Amino acid sequence: MKDSKKISRRKFMGQASCAAVGTLSLYSSVFNLGMANALATPNQDDDYKALVCVLLAGGNDSFNMLAPTNGHFYNDYKNTRANLALANNQLRKINFRDNDGRQFGLHPAMSDIQKLFNDKKIAMISNVGTLVEPITKSDYLNRSKRLPLGLLSHADQVMHWQTSMPHSRSARGWAGRIADIMNTQNENDRISMNISLSGSNIFQAGNKTHQYAIRSSERNGSVGIAPFESGEWYDKPLRKGIDSLLSQQYGNVFKQTFAQKTKTAHDNHEEFSQALEENGRISTNFGDSQFEQDMKMVARTVAARKKLGMKRQVFFVLYGGWDHHDNVLASQQEMLSTVSKGFGQFDKAMRELGTDNNVTTFLTSDFGRTLTSNGNGTDHAWGGNVMVMGGAVNGGRVYGKYPDIKLKSQFEVGGGIFVPTLSTDEYFAELSLWFGVAPSELETILPNLSNFHNVRSGDLPIGFMKKA
Missing domain, CATH: 3.40.720 (Alkaline Phosphatase, subunit A)
Incomplete structure (x- = not known):
């Protein structure tokens, strides 16, 4: 795997946090x-x-x-x-x-x-x-x-x-x-x-x-976690690893909350992106x-x-x-x-x-x-x-x-x-x-x-x- 495709723990946390901005979890889960x-x-x-x-x-x-x-x-x-x-x-x-x-x-x-x-x-x-x-x-x-x-x-x-x-x-x-x-x-x-x-x-x-x-x-429209967005074969192990991290149960309250919020954000991203992919087509031309x-x-x-x-x-x-x-x-x-x-x-x-x-x-x-x-x-x-x-x-x-x-x-x-x-x-x-x-x-x-x-x-x- 090339260095440019590697993702550190800190970088993942940053990307996951960015994705979480797009969720309404505060509305339904808090x-x-x-x-x-x-x-x-x-x-x-x-x-x-x-x-x-x-x-x-x-x-x-x-x-x-x-x-x-x-x-x-x-x-x-x-x-x-x-x-x-x-x-x-x-x-x-x-x-x-x-x-x-x-x-x-x-x-x-x-x-x-x-x-x-x-x-x-x-x-x-x-x-x-x-x-x-x-x-x-x-x-x-x-x-x-x-x-x-x-x-x-x-x-x-x-x-x-x-x-x-x-x-x-x-x-x-x-x-x-x-x-x-x-x-x-x-x-x-x-x-x-x-x-x-x-x-x-x-x-x-x-x-x-x-x-x-x-x-x-x-x-x-929706902002996702980078490895899930690339679709590249070399990101497959990373996607699997992230899924595993987000699915675990953590004794630490912060870790558990972060994992839940990030998973919710990712699920919402998938739902929103799929909706626009399937139904968000328009023919009107817009400027750049x-x-x-x-x-x-x-x-x-x-x-x-x-x-x-x-x-x-x-x-x-x-x-x-x-x-x-x-x-x-x-x-x-x-x-x-x-x-x-x-x-x-x-x-x-x-x-x-x-x-x-x-x-x-x-x-x-x-x-x-x-x-x-x-x-x-x-x-x-x-x-x-x-x-x-x-x-x-x-x-x-x-x-x-x-x-x-x-x-x-x-x-x-x-x-x-x-x-x-x-x-x-x-x-x-x-x-x-x-x-x-x-x-x-x-x-x-x-x-x-x-x-x-x-x-x-x-x-x-x-x-x-x-x-x-």
């Missing part, structure tokens, strides 16, 4: 979830819904992603953004006018998003941000209301977008809390309903659940970028949903590199093009699978960025714009109160920073209700929601999702 909360809305046998969270990590400059195009609205935008303003004839026009008479255009790199918006498959939501309670410009300047901890900080704000608990630094995410309630609705309790394409994250971590981590670079390939792997996992025994799934895809303190125009031209193509390809894949009404994709980011230029880029801010895609979306509209893009305006608090007019709680509550969370459970998932929305009203917080 906790007894047979009595999981029954208040989640029951689903039908043929029912399937999935949420796909796309995090643009670093803070997307979203007021160039969605910009005004007409009259004084565009002139204010141009004057305030100065050298960062996009030319009016470059903006991709969308068929919508808000109540103030404002018309909009999308970033020139977002041709797929433009078509999806005009086809009413995408909705834009304006000036969303982390909030503990409703706040005005005066409240902010006078510090008379509670503010999110670590405002303008990457570490805190990206955490708060994942937890929707900006009053604390929580290690549990709102999708994790959903999974704590709803995971038992799936036929398969071995693999989590929360699937991550970006490793461990707060968003999908619950009190009883963790994400199942996969990679688009793996043939069928990491983001597009991640979206392809999400689509393949959706294709294998029945084989995996899934009725509910939440996916997490992180696309990093959005902290554009400089070179924002060139960077966004490339990166928003990738986002647009990835969304367009994913929509085609969902239509191919007949699941476009069952899967909703939504955008998040750390925060918006300053309206004003720092020379060649922008700095950390607060409120920003996001988008939601899917057949269940009331698309073709811009929701929320899009602010006037000028300094000293109603929501601008200095330095080109906007106070959000919609909270992440309202945004996520509407997604949760569509997903099947019972109204009575919303405040468990989103503890500050009652500060913004009466959950007993029967109304949707914003209105961008179609009522079931």
Whole structure:
């Protein structure tokens, strides 16, 4: 056997630990979830819904992603953004006018998003941000209301977008809390309903659940133990030896727990890989970028949903590199093009699978960025714009109160920073209700929601999702 094929005890432990990241064993083997909360809305046998969270990590400059195009609205935008303003004839026009008479255009790199918006498959939501309670410009300047901890900080704000608990630094995410309630609705309790394409994250971590981590670079997503993956004859003795080690009973608690966890991870890997090999085929072509390939792997996992025994799934895809303190125009031209193509390809894949009404994709980011230029880029801010895609979306509209893009305006608090007019709680509550969370459970998932929305009203917080 060549040296390159040898595996040390330490290397095996490392590979086995990596594989174990992808298991939900904590859900079924550490906790007894047979009595999981029954208040989640029951689903039908043929029912399937999935949420796909796309995090643009670093803070997307979203007021160039969605910009005004007409009259004084565009002139204010141009004057305030100065050298960062996009030319009016470059903006991709969308068929919508808000109540103030404002018309909009999308970033020139977002041709797929433009078509999806005009086809009413995408909705834009304006000036969303982390909030503990409703706040005005005066409240902010006078510090008379509670503010999110670590405002303008990457570490805190990206955490708060994942937890929707900006009053604390929580290690549990709102999708994790959903999974704590709803995971038992799936036929398969071995693999989590929360699937991550970006490793461990707060968003999908619950009190009883963790994400199942996969990679688009793996043939069928799941990460296994190397000797079992090679299929080479010279690894056969090693595979046999590992099987023997994992099947033994150990007197030492740590050894026994490690062996059990590793075996469970390996079994789950085999199950997931086989499901995607047999049922995870799609014909839609995806680009070669990491983001597009991640979206392809999400689509393949959706294709294998029945084989995996899934009725509910939440996916997490992180696309990093959005902290554009400089070179924002060139960077966004490339990166928003990738986002647009990835969304367009994913929509085609969902239509191919007949699941476009069952899967909703939504955008998040750390925060918006300053309206004003720092020379060649922008700095950390607060409120920003996001988008939601899917057949269940009331698309073709811009929701929320899009602010006037000028300094000293109603929501601008200095330095080109906007106070959000919609909270992440309202945004996520509407997604949760569509997903099947019972109204009575919303405040468990989103503890500050009652500060913004009466959950007993029967109304949707914003209105961008179609009522079931």
